[in-house]
Amino acid sequence: MAPRVLVSDELSETAVQIFRDRGVEVDYMPKLGKDKDALAAIIDQYDGLAIRSATKATEKLLSVASKLKVIGRAGIGVDNVDIPAASKKGVIVMNTPFGNSITTAEHAIAMMFAVARQLPEANASTQAGKWEKSRFMGVELFNKTLGVIGAGNIGGIVCNRAVGLHMKVVAFDPFLSDERAKQLGVTKVELDELLARADFITLHVPLTDKTRNILSAENLAKTKKGVRIINCARGGLVDEVALAAALKSGHVAGAALDVFEVEPATESPLFNLPNVVCTPHLGASTTEAQENVALQVAEQMSDYLLTGAVSNALNMPNVTAEEAAVMGPWIKLASHLGAFIGQMTDEPIKAINILYDGTVAGMNLAALNSAVIAGVLKTQNPDVNLVSAPIVAKDKGIQISTTRQDKTGTFDAYIKVTMVTEKRERSVAGTCFSDGKPRFIQIKGINIDAEIGAHMLYTTNEDVPGIIGLLGMTMSKNNVNIANFTLGREGIGKQAIAILYLDQAIDPKVLETLESTGMFQQVKALQFEVA
Template identity: 80%
Template structure:
């Protein structure tokens, strides 16, 4: 059955057509996002939800979204999506952080010109029939120092445009390397040095606990007297009351803001000040940007629903289409290893440790980790998936550790998963053969070669004659066909294991018959998702 997507906000017809062209059923209802009750009534029908800012994907809505797999936000801001609730529900949340980068960067440059030359006030004055040429004395951008706080995608474009204006650029960004700064042609500085040197300061960071009020009262006092400040990033990065005081005192000569701590901003201490330029969050508001983000979100959602590729997700490691094709069998393997350990473990899990060797170690380990955790947890919570698994594990206090190493054995690569409880550690290893099928290659330190099937039986016993015959006879008498039979032992007469791949699930009665023979230490039917 084809995936089904709801577009509940205004998206371009071209973007909607992308879904159709990719074979996805789509309902385009651009005003539905404003009707919370109606949206809640129908959301359960859909695999994907494409939105802008009107639709609020709240925890309450997500409770009704039983089939939802992905929410795509056409734009960068996801304030209207309850990401923790989506993660618990197992729903991927995607945005389009790069579709409006140029537009936002250009708006920052435009705001810088506007505040430097007092363009809005001069425009209003001239429209009013005044000719106040001497009143509006501006400053040049040429040869001035621009301080860029946040030199990522948008900040990097601003730096590039500033070079074209022959400005000197200094940047503060904890993630900016010296090599990257040199490549961008900027000087990397700490925040205090930027504040002291910059004639203009522009902000391009997300709003986090670390960046909230990054331009605080204290930091505004550290700026060069007469600085001009531009914020087209996020409200909350500047202490607006402190900025108003600095503008009034002359410490800050002017400010241009496109974003505010509370939006829509109807009242603000900055409103009405003659040296402040304000726009109503227009950073991404160009025809090109709106089209770009719409097309991008349609492509991203389609890729995920059809191929499993994950791009620009906020609660799941990204996996490209190419990675998804190569990693698919390995993700299944990680899930199977987790499922085996989870079904064998009756007591609370304290830790999950995963070792990646050889080819496996070169893959997207975060995605493989998610699959392994989900496999373990599904034994007790069938609704867990790759998105929700890390959240559930954290809630349960399960510690996750990952190690990787170069090729060490007979296989090009393998994964070894160990589940730790208060009483024991249980390990299982597997690999992917050239046929693309996952195999179990080691259980309890005993080497095997077992294909993974939907229905399996795992037994442990002392290595002694009669086990194979007993298993075969019991299966035959109860009408259960054995598709594959794998044996392994530590040494002669010591611990041995058997793993049977069955055509049908075992009844409790058959399991009890085997256990009652006294020949086995464990008799455990297992089930794996091989779809």
Template identity: 80%
Template sequence: MAPKVLISDELSDAAVQIFRDRGIDVDFQPKLGKDKEKLLEIIGNYDGLAIRSATKVTEKVLEAATNLKVVGRAGIGVDNVDKEAASKKGVIVMNTPFGNMITTAEHAIAMMFAVARQIPEASASTHAGKWEKSKFMGVELTGKTLGVIGAGNIGGIVCDRARGLHMKVIAYDPYLSDEKASKMHVEKVELDELLRRADFITLHVPLTDATRNILSRENLEKTKPGVRIINCARGGLVDEQALADLLKSGHVAGAAFDVFAEEPATENPLFGLPNVVCTPHLGASTTEAQENVALQVAEQMSDYLLTGAVTNALNMPSVTAEEAKVMGPWVKLAGHLGSFIGQMTDEPIKAINILYDGVVAEMNLAALNSAVVAGIMKRANPDVNMVSAPVIAKERGIKISTTNQDKSGAFDGYIKVTVVTEKRERSIAGTVFSDGKPRFIQIKGINIDAEVGAHMLYTTNEDVPGIIGALGMTMGKAGVNIANFTLGRAAAGGEAIAILYVDEAVNEAVCKALKDTGLFQQVKPLEFDVN
């Protein structure tokens, strides 16, 4: 059955057609996002939800969305999506951060020109029949120092455009390497130095705990007298009241804001002040940008629903279509390894340590980590998936660590998972053979070669004669057919294990019969999702 996608906000006809061309059953209801009750009523029918900003994806909506796998936001901001609730429900949240980069960067440059030359006020004055040429004395951008806070995708474009205007560009960004700064031809500085030197300051960072009020009253007071502030990024990055006070005092010469702490902004401390340019969150509002993000979200959602490729997800590691093909068997293996340990572990887990060896060490480890953790968590919560598992693990205080190493053994690559509890450590390793089938290759440090089946039985015992006979006789009497049988031991006469792949689930009566032989320390039926 084809995946079903609901589009509940305005999206271009071309975006809708992309879904249809890819074989997606699409329901285009562009006004539905404003009808909360109707959305709640029908959302359970869909695998995907494509939105802009009108639709509010609340916890209540997500609870009703029993089949939902992905929410795609045509645009960068996802304030209208409860990302935490989505993650707990295992719903991927995607945005399109690159479709409006040029548009937003150009708006910042336009706002910088506007505030440098007081264009909006001069235009209003002239429209009013006045000719106040001497009133609107501006400043040139050439030769001025632009301080860019956040030199990522959009900030990088602003840096490039500003250099074209012959401005001196300095940038503050904790994630900007010296090498990247050199390639961008910008000077990397600390925030205090940027505040002290910049003639213009423009912000291009997301709103996080680290960036909230990054231009606080204290930091604004550190700025160069006559500075002009531009914010086309996110509301809440600047203390708006403090900025208004400094504009009134003359310390700040002008400001240009496209975003505000509270939106829609019908009143604000900056409104009505001279040489303050305000626009109603127009950064992404060009015909080209709106079309680009619509097409991108349609492609991204289709890729995920049809191939498993994950792009621009905010709560899930990205996996390209090519990666999804190569990694598919390894993701299954990672899930099986986690599932084995999850089914074997009864006590609370303190830590999960994952070792990647050889070819698998070069893959997308974040996605593989998620698969391992999801496998472990499924016993306690069958609805868990690769999106929700890391969130649940974090909530439970489980520490997850990874190690990757070059090929070190007989296999081209393998994954080893070790779980630490208060009482013990338990480990299992596996690989993927050339046939694409996952195999268990080591349990408790004992080498084996076991194909993974839907129904399996795991036993531990001392290495003594009669084990194979006891297993075979007991299974035969119960009418359970053995598809594959693997034995392993640490040393002659020492600890040994057996793992059987059987055609049907092993019931409690069979387990009791095996235990009653007195040969086995542990008898554990296991179930794996091999589809």
């Protein structure tokens, strides 16, 4: 029986025809996504669900989707899909992460022109029969300094276009290497320097705990007077109340926003202010981009439903069905090793070196590499998945090297990941035991045997008495239960490490308490996706 796909949002006829041409039955109901009850009533008839942003694939919907195998999102954002719930149901979630990059970058450039020359206001004034030529005194982009916050895929395209406009471009991105910056023709700077130097600032980062309100009232105050702000990335990156105040005071000369903290944005402190350009999240809204992502999602879903091939999945690696049974635990381990390294640094990464020893060296290393890289990069960019990770790493100029070797040590197989930055190298190794559970077996060259949990605490110190008691007492006083406790050291009186597997997330104040003792060189809370 041919697989069936439901298209519940607007998708081009060409994309729908791809399903038919590939032998997939398809029902095109583009209005259904807005009627959650009607969608829930029929979803159990389908193997695939193709959507844009209107359809909400919630846990409730997934609970009645008895046949569903794959959800395909035509676009990058999957805020409307409950990915953990889909994973529990065994439903693959795919997106199309690079289909609208150029379109979004071009929109940012267009918004920069619009706010530089006050085009919307000048248009409204002229069409109202006024001729206020002296009112609309703009500024040139030529020879101005553009500050790009986030120089990844879209940000990199913006850098390229801005250099072509003969702007001076400075970029802040923790993962931007010197080599990649040189390739883009930009100057890599810290955030404070960018704020102080830029005539225009454009944002191209995902919304995370680290980037939320990155343009806060405090940071806006660090900008030069007359700066213009452009945000076509994510709502929540700019404190809208603080930006409105800076515009009213004249410190910020103009702003252009395509995204807002609350969408649809029916009201905002930025509305009706002079020289503020607002658009309704149009970054990906071009005919070319919408067609590209629609065609791509149709191809990806057809490939999976007909052949089992997986691409651009956010909750499954690119492996065949035969490989999946054997590689599952090793993919989890690879992701954990990458996540450990990624959470341990905020420095630009030059290289990631991955060593495969023993039986694991004969597996699908492309999938394992992707898991490592995604684990590293996901700490800074949650949109990275197992498929897009190598592309994102390449865009950032990160060199990836892979080494295979025959069994050389105690374990039948292990993976060792070494990350190289401008200042240091960090390494971690792990293996999978017969129970299929991943474990850390070496950190910084120190042998350990640590089970991996969702919430962990990592510390380094000189090997002196009292560390175990101090850690145990501090956890006890703060009502944090220790599920497992692992120690390792280079030798008596030398470098030592401890890894605590905790039952719950640790409060930052507990970390501050440990740091204040002066006994530790490093104290770090770590999070791992263990489900």
